[in-house]
Amino acid sequence: MKRRNFIRKTGLTGLGLSMIPASYSRSSIEEFIGTEMKPVCLTTWNFHQASKKAGELLDNKISALDAVEQGVRVEEKNIQNHTVGNGGAPDRDGFVTLDASIMGPDGDCGSVAFLQDIEHPVSVARKVMESTPHKMLVGKGAYNFAVNNGFKPKDLLSAESKKKWKNWLAHKNYKPIINIENHDTIGMLCLDQKGDLAGACTTSGLAYKMHGRVGDSPIIGSGLFVDNEVGGAVATGLGEEIMKNVSSFLIVELMRQGKSPQESCEIAMNRLISKNPNYKDFQVAFLALNKKGEVGSFCIHQGFTYMKYGNSVNENFTSKSLLKN
Numbered sequence: 057m058k059r060r061n062f063i064r065k066t067g068l069t070g071l072g073l074s075m076i077p078a079s080y081s082r083s084s085i086e087e088f089i090g091t092e093m094k095p096v097c098l099t100t101w102n103f104h105q106a107s108k109k110a111g112e113l114l115d116n117k118i119s120a121l122d123a124v125e126q127g128v129r130v131e132e133k134n135i136q137n138h139t140v141g142n143g144g145a146p147d148r149d150g151f152v153t154l155d156a157s158i159m160g161p162d163g164d165c166g167s168v169a170f171l172q173d174i175e176h177p178v179s180v181a182r183k184v185m186e187s188t189p190h191k192m193l194v195g196k197g198a199y200n201f202a203v204n205n206g207f208k209p210k211d212l213l214s215a216e217s218k219k220k221w222k223n224w225l226a227h228k229n230y231k232p233i234i235n236i237e238n239h240d241t242i243g244m245l246c247l248d249q250k251g252d253l254a255g256a257c258t259t260s261g262l263a264y265k266m267h268g269r270v271g272d273s274p275i276i277g278s279g280l281f282v283d284n285e286v287g288g289a290v291a292t293g294l295g296e297e298i299m300k301n302v303s304s305f306l307i308v309e310l311m312r313q314g315k316s317p318q319e320s321c322e323i324a325m326n327r328l329i330s331k332n333p334n335y336k337d338f339q340v341a342f343l344a345l346n347k348k349g350e351v352g353s354f355c356i357h358q359g360f361t362y363m364k365y366g367n368s369v370n371e372n373f374t375s376k377s378l379l380k381n
């Protein structure tokens with residue numbers, strides 16, 4: 057949405073543009089005056105094709121639950137993306153192992169972890185939610201469940217990811233590069249035309265992790281949480297830190313207490329860094345959406361961006377960060 061349209065849409069012409077400092081970025085303007093919007097789709101990082109896919113589905117009155125699943129599948133399929141699904145970076149033993157979760161407006165959820173050779177873990181997670189008495193399946197059990205339900209096995213280790221892994225084997229240093237190897241997840245939150253919320257999150261996890269390592273993304277409350285009465289939150293970055301603080305659940309609970317999505321992300325980040333004095337060594341980022349379509353985001357290091365699709369416009373915004381590095 058153009059700034060002028062944004063002002064018009066939110067009915068703020070009477071306030072006068074002079075109230076909004078000219079130097080404010082788009083995201084700052086939204087924080088300054090707030091925004092109510094529906095439908096809306098938020099996506100971590102610059103995953104513009106996934107955001108567009110989900111946003112256009114929402115414009116066509118598709119449910120938030122279907123939109124988040126179809127949206128994140130775009131990046132699961134994208135072999136150029138080395139942090140999600142097909143083409144994802146392998147673990148240190150050369151295996152691509154995937155984690156994903158999904159949560160709908162009725163409070164139900166499903167997830168898979170340590171899943172191999174299946175391109176669309178988010179759809180397996182949805183199947184777990186809808187067709188089993190369970191909420192989470194892992195490893196071989198998740199794989200067998202997927203294959204028994206018609207998902208086709210596929211080798212997900214791309215030639216490029218394999219080459220990078222072989223180069224890594226030469227030194228085996230494990231210090232993920234912030235915003236590159238230390239960024240990973242596509243997390244998506246959608247508010248549909250009926251006003252219902254859903255979220256999804258899918259990742260190949262940290263590059264060159266230990267075999268068997270599972271991150272925050274499939275852990276409901278850590279990488280993803282949605283409460284249709286309040287809002288939703290997703291997290292990206294170093295999963296171990298996010299899991300220790302159950303950050304997405306915390307953000308939603310803060311919104312329940314009346315905090316804005318922005319305040320909630322910042323309070324949750326303060327909680328997280330207060331528990332680890334080494335917070336400058338890793339990246340964590342949060343993205344939140346409330347029932348009114350208001351947005352919040354916060355990260356440790358500069359460099360985290362997010363997509364927002366609303367009013368049929370698909371745009372990338374820079375998140376506020378704790379460190380100004």
Ligand code: GLY
Pocket residue numbers: 240241259260261262270271272273279291292293294295296
């Ligand atoms: N945030 C995703 C992971 O740590 O695996």
